[in-house]
Amino acid sequence: MAKSSEALRNPAQAGREFSAAAVKLAVLPPAHRLSLRAPESSVSALSKALGLALPNRPKTSAAKGSRMALWLGPDEWLVIDDGAKDPLEACSKVPALHSAVGISHRNVAFSVVGIDAANAINAGCPQDLSLDAFPVGACSRTILGKVEIVLLRTAEDQFRVECWRSFSDYVFTFLTEAARDAAA
């Protein structure tokens, strides 16, 4: 809860949502985010500090409680925490070699939910989003239309789409058009 003396937070796209026949879009509330970079030798120490095992396979993620860690590259994770605790603090106590940079405000997240959620995202994302190729928990940095996103499948019919703040209007507008067309 913000103290009254604190500057007001104005999250991008706050309150935007959209509903089509089989896809619902909504902007997700602000979350703690961390870009974590580390060599393999530091992974166990960082995992311990973060309280979840950092995934080491491409296109996979791990989740525990309010915290998620998404494999983005061989030494790169996006750690997201919807709860109160900033994962940046957990990492700051780890002496093992790593880079932890807070990017809570850099990204905006949207939920794409519904039986045609994958279709909507496939309007602009060239990856195969079938459950075989992109199962629940799968994640990837990829493309949506003309911008880069991070895509995470949170359930069979649910995705989390993360993008940079200034692209969030484009991404939401794109997904709105796509959701409208997704039932086909």
Next chain:
Amino acid sequence: MAEPFRIAGAGRLTPARTARFTFDGKPFHALQGDTLASALLANGVHLVGRSFKYHRPRGILSAGAEEPNALVAVERDAARKTPNVRATVQEVYDGLTAHSQNRWPSLSFDVGAINDVFSPFFSAGFYYKTFMWPKAAWKSIYEPNIRAAAGLGVSPDQPDTDHYSSRFAHCEVLVLGGGASGIAAALAAAESGVRVILADEQAEFGGALRFEAGATIDGKNGWVWAQDAIGRLAGMDNVRLLPRTTAFGYYAQNFVGLTERVTDHLANPGHDLPRERLWQVRARKVVIATGAIERHMVFADNDRPGIMLASAARTYLNHYGVAVGRNVGVYAANDSAYAAAIDLKKAGVGIAAIVDLRDNPAGPMVDEARALGIEINHGRAVVKARGKLRVSSIVVQPKNGGAERTIPVDALITSSGWTPSVHLFSQSRGKVAFDNETRRFLPGTYAQDCISVGACNGADSLAVALDEGYAAGAKAAKEAGGKATRSGTKPKADAGEGWTGGMLGAGPGAGEGTTVKAFIDFQNDVTAKDIRQAVHEGMRSIEHVKRFTTNGMATDQGKTSNMHGLAIAAETLGKDIPEVGLTTFRAPYTPVTFGSIVNHARGPLFDPTRRTPIHPWAEAQGAVFEDVGQWKRAWYFPKAGEDMHAAVNRECVAVRQTAGLFDASTLGKIEVVGPDAAKFMELLYTNPWEKLEAGRCRYGLMLREDGFIYDDGVVGRLAADRFHVTTTTGGAARVMNMMEDYLQTEFPHLNVWLTSISEQWAVIAVQGPTSREIVAPLVEGIDISDDAMPHMSVREGKICGVPTRLFRMSFSGERGFEVNVPADYGLAVWEALWAEGQKHGASAYGTEAMHVLRAEKGYIIVGQDTDGTVTMNDAGLDWAIGKKKTDFVGIRGMTRPDLVAAGRKQIVGLKTKDPKTVLEEGAQVVANPNQPIPMKMIGHVTSSYWSENCGRSIAMALVADGRSRMGDTLYVPMPGGTIEVEVCSPVFFDEKGGRLNG
């Protein structure tokens, strides 16, 4: 109102489901399910257009996508007019409005038809030869006139109000073509459980079963079988059916582009539906089942309206219940036309005669025709068709010459055989092979993981087509990981027809030595004679013949004409067809709308528009924005009554007298973290970094390996192992990419990582003598006194209760701060700073004032004062090179001979002799204005502004040996007269820089 040529009881359309449409303003009735072509024919309309070159009256040739003639304009409203729509593809909806094209004043009386009379002058290559001389006339006379006369149809002049969508899709088996073979393939593949997509360009699946009345599969009528099979496929979760969908392009690694026409057949499409949907499908296996296209016979005046392909006439009868005439002539070189004649005869349509080029046609078809009492003239040819706006009679002659006989007809159907549709196979880079026995090109060597089945693969009977399709579907599915055991049964053809035989090239009466108009390519008005002429004029390769004659180069891409043209060229050359070669098939298979290609990328989705967190405030203040890449940046903040000039002057003065607030959030920012961070910075920037203390900043310069300036920005060292690097707004992405490139591939031994934080931090520049007073009340935990926090330092702490990285730095030359706060707080912190600023008379300023202020100080902007060919020395920035460094990117490049040679352009200041004259950016600088043109240009203006603070114009320029010309007078020749300028230091204001320190 009744449609005179609709036959009761024939066809598959429902008589009760009517629709109305207009053609050239005249109202007609149709049935739902009609194409515009079938509906026009039902009303006895054959004349639908004029040809491109000769303006000859033209009718409907085909019943499908290959149509070269029947091109019309379809108009929904003023914004939605589509030219060159094939009437054979456009489905009729209630209220459809269509117009003929390429005629004036009317379709039946067309002034342009004079071209036909003068056609001897318009022979092949006419344009190439005729408009060569005089050369000057090309631009002024020939080109404008040719352009005015050229082109089919008229484009709409308003923005398209439809919208279009796109979808990436993946499947194990993609089946292209939904005829018998394609359906069989889809069934086999689908039964194994893999993902299957079946696409067909027609509204309904079934392919040739649409017209092949006698086909029987699994004991059912062929068409009924197809619809049942499609019903079964539609019920399977792993199958996607795409009717009205054309596979237009086959690209690398089984990537196929398809365009689905979603609303073109609907009377009142809802707004939610896109007009078209682009499918970009990646398939493990592709089954190509694209069928075959019938060819017409080539004889004199074979383009008369009423002359059409036999299979088309049969389609109109068997599917649409429409007779193409009442007294139909038949001209054949194979059995296909017999089947059409038989069907027509059985439906009660008079068959005037069958003219068969073959000497002794035999077989069940021939027998059946004869049994029905149809007159068969074998060994004979149609040598001419008569009738201007509609065929009225045909002239028949023994094929080796002899007595002519005229037979009255009101339609003529022809078939010279079938051309397998190898377009998509060829697009996949497969090599076609000529089958000498059947005289056709068939899929030969495959380049991708696909297989051709059915008629496009040369299957000559329904049974073979089904077998091939089913086997290919099953094999593809199995290889793509499908389960082998599902209850599938192979469909079996109980009865069907063959598609063998026929001829290629010109028929009797249109051969060598004749000059009749025997058309090969209807859309581009290419005749058999034109092909021969091309060969006679020296064209040897079919690629040259094609370009000389334009055969096959119209929007139908020669689907009906290519083989005829090739055969005639080969015959004229005295070579075999394979020796002459086949032209390459290219995407798109049929024309694709721009809307489909562009799909979502229109309006706000054309390109992302990036806005900073502070944008809403600037907007509310009435800021004028400028585009900087994808960003919208506040350009200036005009008060009531102010123009840009006045606003910028006021903003610039405020910054120097009190303070200004500037939104610098768009700056690129990179966090460089790791024990080797300083080492990495040493390698990427020219400056030394190892000794920079934590809490201090440095202006960093980055070169490319070739020694030219690449980017710059202020870098703050937050800790021994952590740098906060800023880049130019435009350079953010490429600098990050270059840094990653070197880190990953040249210096992977360094323990350092890069993270883009451009959008993590909103940046508010507070610049001016009172900047510290504005910032101070809001900051917690940072001593911002000059002693504790001198110019070029950085501190972490809090502002307005939220975290900040506070930089003491300046791009204005004044004491200044750049307040970095997490982006979501940017707006609130700006508002708080603004409130403080108001107490001190601060002004918001935009990018224009920022540019002026920095130019007053001689600070360069990379990309404006540099252009990728400017060295550090050129820019007067040698001081930023770490002299003791042994390596950094560009260290070798910058000592290349040309980069250290005398006479290079150097950045200098220019003062106009008349202080009120503001130079134009980009203007050229000369030493002697009286020299003859072209003058020797020694430099150019890179930045130029009115400086209210200096009370005069100021400019920066790149001038050869500029620094040795200080005080010299140079000249800037402009259209309105030559401007005298004096070379000076680029620092126009506070040359000693004392104001920076307060």
Next chain:
Amino acid sequence: MLLIRCPYCEEERPELEFRNAGEAHVVRSSDMASISDEDFEKFFFIRNNPKGVIFERWRHVHGCARFFNAARDTVTDKFIVTYKAGMPKPDLDKITDAPSAVAATEPPAKKKPARRAPAKKKDA
């Protein structure tokens, strides 16, 4: 649109996620400041443009963000093999099909921390 196997993501991904980064195995001197003009010319300006197999760099810029190398046939556009940055040029004669080729050219030091790998990607 090509499909490109990313050796780090260990699967084929759409070309839209990638960016070509020029010729591979161009060695940047460890003593850059002192190389001759001729050597600099070779290093910076001179590039192969073969009709046939080219060794080139790609970046999975909108994926794992790694740079890697590929051997591609410029005539057929077919990727013969992709391999991680820092690995030597593969022997194309030993490659029969792409997926196994990638496996066969996994770096021997796979277990080592990626950052510690001393190999230079552009080294021949």
